Amino acid sequence: MKHGKDYIVFALDVPSIEEAQRYVQLLKGKVAMFKVGLELFVQSGPDIIKIIKDLGDAGVFLDLKFHDISRTVERTMERVAQLGVDLVTVHCASSINMLEMAVKGGGKKTGVLGVTVLTDNDSQVVANSGFREEYVRDLHSLVIKRAQMAKDAGCRGIVCSGHEAKAVKEMFGKDFLAVTPGIRPKWSLPENDDQQRITTPAMAVKAGADLIVVGRPIKMADEPAAAADRIAEEIEDRL
Template identity: 40%
Template sequence: MREQRPIIALDFPSFEEVKAFLHLFSKQEKLYVKVGMELYYAVGPEIITYIKSLGHSIFLDLKLHDIPNTVESAMRVLSKLGVDMTNVHAAGGVEMMRSAKQGLGQEALLIAVTQLTSTSEEQMRDYQNIQSSLQDSVVHYAKKAREAGLDGVVCSAQEVALIKEATGKDFLCLTPGIRPSGADVGDQKRVMTPFDAYQIGSDYIVVGRPITQSDDPVAAYQQIKEEWNAE
């Protein structure tokens, strides 16, 4: 039986809250966690060092998007932190993504954001002036990320099958917007349960509030982990 870990989004504003949350788990439970902009900008590289010292894996979710040289230089810095995965915006272009991969090296996975799971098709057409369908836009970005040599993309679970068909089964799909059955969807527009995400072919799932804001985070995590690993 396969054994995969859901990625827990550590969407906390302070170091102290992260420590309190992680200390709820047994030392033998090695987690995969996401450190996003709020936490990284509040604490800095120290948060990465601390989490790695506990033996956990890290997805550093900073969504870099700038000129190729700047992104490559930033990735060279991030490569020294020992994170397991990080990302860029696919909208930055193939040259930028290639530069990011060159700066990061081969030790960590590099994935690209296609369209945020909080973005609806109406918003994409209005704000971004992209007049194709949301799915077409996501698949287009995924193909460009593959062309740039990236390992995969961030996408909604609803687009996984299309992306795999367009890029190959080995191209990774990380899907946020995962909610257990009956949970509040919050600000996410395109959501799916852990079991459905597995069935449709997601390689990684990210879960935040259903775990971090639960009355019993450890039990909530174990439930989602079981759903994610169900056959």
């Protein structure tokens, strides 16, 4: 049976390997995975992946959002797979060929998640990027189009907001992962937030999210481990 903590991915959005290691120590056993993003990976390199794996049994989600020519992405994914990373992100904004080459590079070791629409993007951003009016009016349709690309390319799943998770699961099946960032528990909602399409943990899981990415609500808490437990309890209450 899946428990509340099994849905939680903690975003290690910190500037140093020492700070990242502190959070891994605090939260081991409290979350399913640790997400390593651009800032931390540029600072620490693959060392942080080894630290996460050595300190516990949590999975590693490398969130580098690859977007380059297809052969370069394939070769990079081969290196990532050798690191023992469980999931890695690739932008769906490129071609289906790039997504296919990413999957090929990851082999059976590392799952590829297609990034559909960033959660700090809204209709105005899409309009300014030159998309057709149908996608400007309805971001949901753009997410679904890109999810279809990811599915056709053999990706393990996609990254989408909680608003699209239900439709993604209904259309592409339970084995196609819906990973949801932009998570804000009701008790942590700030007055000003850079995320545009946010949901609570319970809302995201109810909609079908397989994993929820949580950063600031845990990181900024006085007691991060207690905050992680609180989110897990909120999910279990919904389940």
